[in-house]
Amino acid sequence: MSDSRAEYRAHLLRHELSEIVGAEHTSVNKGERQDQAIDWSWMSQLYQLHDLELPMADVVVRPGSAEEVAAVVAVASDHRVPVVPRGGGSGTQGGTFALYGGIALDLSRMDSIIDIDESSMVVKVEAGVTGPQLEEVLGRRGLAVAHEPGSFHFGATVGGWLAARGSGVRSTKYGKSEDQVLQLEVALPPGELVSTLPVPNHAAGPGLLQLVVGSEGTLGPITSATMRMDPIPESMSFLTFEFETVFDGLEAGRRIMTERLRPAVMRLYDEADREKLSKILGIEFSGALMVIVCDGDQRLVDLESEMISEICVDVGGADLGETGAKTWWDGRYEPYAMGKAPRPPTIFGTTDTVCTFADMPDLYRAKRKNVEEGFAEYGATYTAHFSHWYPWGVMVYDRFYVHDAPEDPMESLALHDRLWDAAIRVSLEHGGVINEHHGIGVKLGRFMREQYGTAWPVMQRIKDAIDPDGILNPGKLGFGPPR
Numbered sequence: 001m002s003d004s005r006a007e008y009r010a011h012l013l014r015h016e017l018s019e020i021v022g023a024e025h026t027s028v029n030k031g032e033r034q035d036q037a038i039d040w041s042w043m044s045q046l047y048q049l050h051d052l053e054l055p056m057a058d059v060v061v062r063p064g065s066a067e068e069v070a071a072v073v074a075v076a077s078d079h080r081v082p083v084v085p086r087g088g089g090s091g092t093q094g095g096t097f098a099l100y101g102g103i104a105l106d107l108s109r110m111d112s113i114i115d116i117d118e119s120s121m122v123v124k125v126e127a128g129v130t131g132p133q134l135e136e137v138l139g140r141r142g143l144a145v146a147h148e149p150g151s152f153h154f155g156a157t158v159g160g161w162l163a164a165r166g167s168g169v170r171s172t173k174y175g176k177s178e179d180q181v182l183q184l185e186v187a188l189p190p191g192e193l194v195s196t197l198p199v200p201n202h203a204a205g206p207g208l209l210q211l212v213v214g215s216e217g218t219l220g221p222i223t224s225a226t227m228r229m230d231p232i233p234e235s236m237s238f239l240t241f242e243f244e245t246v247f248d249g250l251e252a253g254r255r256i257m258t259e260r261l262r263p264a265v266m267r268l269y270d271e272a273d274r275e276k277l278s279k280i281l282g283i284e285f286s287g288a289l290m291v292i293v294c295d296g297d298q299r300l301v302d303l304e305s306e307m308i309s310e311i312c313v314d315v316g317g318a319d320l321g322e323t324g325a326k327t328w329w330d331g332r333y334e335p336y337a338m339g340k341a342p343r344p345p346t347i348f349g350t351t352d353t354v355c356t357f358a359d360m361p362d363l364y365r366a367k368r369k370n371v372e373e374g375f376a377e378y379g380a381t382y383t384a385h386f387s388h389w390y391p392w393g394v395m396v397y398d399r400f401y402v403h404d405a406p407e408d409p410m411e412s413l414a415l416h417d418r419l420w421d422a423a424i425r426v427s428l429e430h431g432g433v434i435n436e437h438h439g440i441g442v443k444l445g446r447f448m449r450e451q452y453g454t455a456w457p458v459m460q461r462i463k464d465a466i467d468p469d470g471i472l473n474p475g476k477l478g479f480g481p482p483r
Helices: 002-021 030-037 042-049 066-079 131-139 158-163 246-258 271-281 298-314 323-330 360-374 409-429 445-466
Strands: 059-061 083-086 103-106 113-117 122-126 181-188 192-195 222-228 235-243 265-269 288-296 318-321 347-350 353-356 381-389 393-402
Touching: 002 059, 002 066, 030 059, 030 103, 042 347, 042 409, 066 083, 066 103, 066 181, 066 192, 066 222, 113 131, 122 131, 158 222, 235 246, 235 298, 235 323, 246 265, 246 288, 246 298, 246 360, 246 381, 246 393, 265 271, 271 288, 271 323, 271 381, 288 298, 288 323, 298 318, 318 323, 347 409, 353 360, 353 409, 360 381, 360 393, 360 409, 393 409, 409 445
Parallel strands: 059 103, 083 103
Antiparallel strands: 113 122, 122 222, 181 192, 181 222, 235 288, 235 318, 265 288, 265 381, 347 393, 353 393, 381 393
């Protein structure tokens, strides 16, 4: 009897969803449901390698408008079933896993550029718009949204950028996605479309905008966003410097940022990346390597490049010319290209964190030691580069590798999780924040209470107030199952 009741409830849910978006945009096909669960996380890749089934939704829905998204959320609220939003599936934290079933909300049909306001230099788009779409349309006007993540060519959407507080390669000058957004529209339970204020800077109380940004669908699916545009720079310069140690490079970067210079790109690679980077860039060097890109008006570029070069030389850097940085820029998406990124059975994880300049040297030393000495029996290695810089600190994009992984997938998963436990706890102990731009998803949720401390119950109360049934992307960001 209980099975028949569940089957009929599922039938009613599918019928109501089909009435909203059309039967052709609703599916219970197992292959489609499994596709919706896939992302670029190591866990997802491991499961696919071993033909294991990912946690998937019960039904896939592809709305075509914000109103349809709100109506889907209303139906989900009525039935008290989970809603798992999906953009391009380029995330790395298991954010698309449907741990408790429910509805996979595929936003890919919502890919319209709504308005381009060249006077204010802003563009309004639906959540499913991708970076290449914007590049093609805005580029014809000499404009861009200067957000170019590694997932740029992997389907990453504007909604996804904002849901995970994503960074792009030029974030040091142009900011992360959270700095480029002016306004959001979001669908909240029990089915309301809510817009934040039209501009992000105001004194009209606390900002709802940044409450939604980074919430990974746990407060509601983003339906549209207004983003800042920037002119395509007229000039670029490329600088390459070699430092005896990575700590000398960190000091050069600190001085560049605290003297309020703004290179578009500044990447500092540690010694462990030397051999690989030397082959990629076609230059010989020892120690650590820094590649720098400045862009904008030619006069400003020339002045900024000169001042940055003076700082690097003063710290002990050797000027290697422009070739290395220019080659890096031209191939900036290559490390993420199909077949070049690491894949299981190798165990790997990008444990990026961000902290102040004062904390970074000790954090870096401790993480390297923790991974390479703490997991020496598995041959674990550690590499790092520093890629997103702020006036007060820097982000380390660091990664662990275990090439000789256990054959059993569950043993491999357990080792993967232990490595993450070790790396993240070192970050927290040394003033770091769990993550700088990859988001939390299901992978890192277990650290959120530890990260926030006594503020975590406040986060939970906000979640409960907006989503009292806990149906919005449950199990992500450290929030629990639906009620």
